[in-house]
Amino acid sequence: MSPDSSSPSGLLRRIVSLALPVIGLNLLGVVTLLVDTLMVGRMREPGSALAALGFATQVVFLLMVAMMGLTVGAAAVISRAHGAGQRGRVEHVLRQASLLTLLAAILVAGAGNLVARPVLELLGARGAALDLGLVYLRPILSFTVFYYLNTLYAASLRSVGETRLPFLVALISNALNVALDYGFVLGRWGLPALGVAGAAWATVVSQALGTLLLVVLLSRGEVRAAWLRIRPTPAGRRGFFSLDLELAAELFRVGAPAALDMVVMNVAFMSIVGMLGRVSEAAVAAHGIGLRVQSLAFVPGLGISQVAGALIGNALGSRDVAKAKRLTRITVGLCTLVMGALGLIFVAGAPELVRLFVHDPASQLARLTETWIRLLGYGMPLVGVHIAFVGMLRGSGDTRQSLRINLIGTFLFQVPASWILWRVLGWQAFGIWLAFPVSFGLKAALGWLAYLRGRWAVPGARLEPTPEAEA
Numbered sequence: 166m167s168p169d170s171s172s173p174s175g176l177l178r179r180i181v182s183l184a185l186p187v188i189g190l191n192l193l194g195v196v197t198l199l200v201d202t203l204m205v206g207r208m209r210e211p212g213s214a215l216a217a218l219g220f221a222t223q224v225v226f227l228l229m230v231a232m233m234g235l236t237v238g239a240a241a242v243i244s245r246a247h248g249a250g251q252r253g254r255v256e257h258v259l260r261q262a263s264l265l266t267l268l269a270a271i272l273v274a275g276a277g278n279l280v281a282r283p284v285l286e287l288l289g290a291r292g293a294a295l296d297l298g299l300v301y302l303r304p305i306l307s308f309t310v311f312y313y314l315n316t317l318y319a320a321s322l323r324s325v326g327e328t329r330l331p332f333l334v335a336l337i338s339n340a341l342n343v344a345l346d347y348g349f350v351l352g353r354w355g356l357p358a359l360g361v362a363g364a365a366w367a368t369v370v371s372q373a374l375g376t377l378l379l380v381v382l383l384s385r386g387e388v389r390a391a392w393l394r395i396r397p398t399p400a401g402r403r404g405f406f407s408l409d410l411e412l413a414a415e416l417f418r419v420g421a422p423a424a425l426d427m428v429v430m431n432v433a434f435m436s437i438v439g440m441l442g443r444v445s446e447a448a449v450a451a452h453g454i455g456l457r458v459q460s461l462a463f464v465p466g467l468g469i470s471q472v473a474g475a476l477i478g479n480a481l482g483s484r485d486v487a488k489a490k491r492l493t494r495i496t497v498g499l500c501t502l503v504m505g506a507l508g509l510i511f512v513a514g515a516p517e518l519v520r521l522f523v524h525d526p527a528s529q530l531a532r533l534t535e536t537w538i539r540l541l542g543y544g545m546p547l548v549g550v551h552i553a554f555v556g557m558l559r560g561s562g563d564t565r566q567s568l569r570i571n572l573i574g575t576f577l578f579q580v581p582a583s584w585i586l587w588r589v590l591g592w593q594a595f596g597i598w599l600a601f602p603v604s605f606g607l608k609a610a611l612g613w614l615a616y617l618r619g620r621w622a623v624p625g626a627r628l629e630p631t632p633e634a635e636a
Contacts, residue, residue: 171488177495180472183323186332188468190319193335195461197371198222200343201364204350214361217297220290224302227284228277230427231269232313235262236320238420241562242412244324244475247390248482249626256392259321259383261409262416263393266317270310277306297361304365311372318379324475325390330382338375342367422568423559429568433575440587440597448594451533454522459541462511466504466552469496473553474560481561484624489561493616497553504549511542537598544602547609554612563621570611579604 205214239262246254285298305312315338319331345367352358359366383393441448473496480489511518515538516526523531558567579600586596615621 171485171491173491173495176476176488176492177499180469180476180492180495180499183326183328183476184465184469184472186328187323187472188465190328190332190335191464191468192461193332193339195464197339197342197368200339200346201368204346205361205364207351208360214297216294217290217301217361218364220285220294221298221301221305224277224281224284224298225305227431228273228306228309230424230431231273232266232316233427234420234422234424235265235269235416236316236420237423237559237564238262238416238418239317240320240324240475241419241478241559241564242416243321243391244478244560245482245562245626247325248479250483251626252390252392254626255325255390256394257409258412258416259391259393261412262317262321263314264408265413265416266313267310270313273309273313274307277309278303281306301361301365304362304369308369308373311369311376314376315372315379318376318383320471321391322388323471324478325388326475326479327388327391328472330388331379334375334378334382337378338371341374342371345370419562419564422564426564426568426571429571429575433580436580437583437597440583441594444587444594444597445529447528447530447533448597450530451537451594452598454519454534455537455541457522458511458518458538462504462507462541462545463548463552465507466500466549469500469503470552470556472556474556477557477560478562481622481624482626486622486624489622490616493553493557496556497550500549500553501546502549504552505546508542508545511538511545515539515542533594536595540595540598540602544605547602547605550609551605551612554609554616557612557616558621561621561623563615563623566615566621570608570615573611574604574608578607 202215202218205218208214239258242258243255243262246258281299281302282295285295285302290298315331315335319335322328322331346364348354348356349359349363349367350361351363357363380393380395382388383391384395386392438449438452441452473492477489477492480486480492515535518538519531519534520526523534525531554570555567558564558570582600582603583597586592586599587594590596592599
């Protein structure tokens with residue numbers, strides 16, 4: 166370790182070096198969905214197929230809720246244990262999290278296949294779009310274990326300071342996905358033209374390859390800090406398939422609020438779309454375009470936040486609270502700078518961004534989309550501050566505080582403010598959207614308050630409940 170590794174400049178270099186592969190990994194996740202859409206769009210009659218893909222993607226997104234909690238919980242516990250130098254605990258948590266992931270995937274596969282049709286119908290899928298949506302979902306749901314394990318191992322490796330390996334594995338997996346998409350969707354290279362089903366099977370096979378590579382590498386001890394010991398353990402120790410209920414409860418306690426965070430986000434999203442639907446179809450379409458742009462823009466900030474969260478957990482595990490606070494301050498500055506720069510691009514380049522999605526620049530859709538993108542741009546620095554504090558709270562394991570901030574900012578402010586600005590003041594779509602950046606200002610302020618209060622900074626390898634969490 167270099168002498169200045171704990172200095173602000175040393176910590177900044179560490180965050181950036183670890184965050185770049187994570188940003189690349191997150192971008193590859195976006196690219197996977199994009200490739201599926203592009204290939205399905207090249208089918209002879211893509212209309213119903215693209216609609217089916219859109220509906221199915223919403224279902225897949227909902228299924229991330231279960232895994233989000235487990236991933237955040239495991240990452241927080243592993244991060245602290247690694248910081249404390251407790252390699253045995255890291256290995257134990259990794260084994261147990263793998264087992265819990267297998268169980269969660271089995272439950273999701275079974276329940277998901279049972280409720281897939283009614284959920285798609287609830288989302289509005291009808292006719293061919295409904296049938297094709299089910300065709301796409303069946304393989305994805307049945308083999309969701311591969312996606313779940315990939316997610317778990319990427320987060321676990323990030324918690325011990327290894328981010329390049331999951332990125333390289335994802336590059337290989339995504340290359341296979343592109344090739345199989347081209348072959349199975351369109352019937353190239355002698356493969357059958359399976360259409361929408363082909364896109365699903367391409368995703369499943371590529372995810373299976375990624376999982377296999379990670380399991381082989383981790384079980385061989387290629388990453389010494391995160392050794393996945395699959396073989397039977399010596400007498401007196403737990404085997405791989407022996408469930409540690411105490412640890413499972415700890416992971417649930419830390420991870421459940423993070424899962425509820427996603428539920429809050431989904432409910433808020435549906436509420437906003439419901440309001441916009443009463444304004445005009447063009448407003449809903451503009452909102453969807455803006456969210457696609459936003460999803461890409463959030464990737465750098467999220468990558469920085471995720472890495473910083475792991476390093477903050479490491480610092481607290483080694484009982485270095487001062488270092489954890491320095492990491493937080495650096496992360497806030499870096500996220501604000503990066504997201505602010507992207508915000509300037511949004512504000513200055515809104516017309517050009519709109520032209521990528523809307524052919525008629527004089528249409529109502531184009532005008533609404535430009536307004537929405539500009540509002541997103543103005544709010545980006547505040548989003549950066551909020552994302553940084555989310556990383557701090559999740560990395561420290563104080564996920565209840567993160568959930569509390571999200572609940573206040575979303576349900577007590579954003580959704581009611583959107584309704585008031587729309588219905589009471591009559592500001593239409595602009596009013597609904599304006600509450601978005603303002604709500605992130607409130608969330609950023611609450612995050613700063615949480616940082617100052619310091620109840621998240623509990624030192625030690627174990628995640629002990631804070632006095633506030635017990636209240």
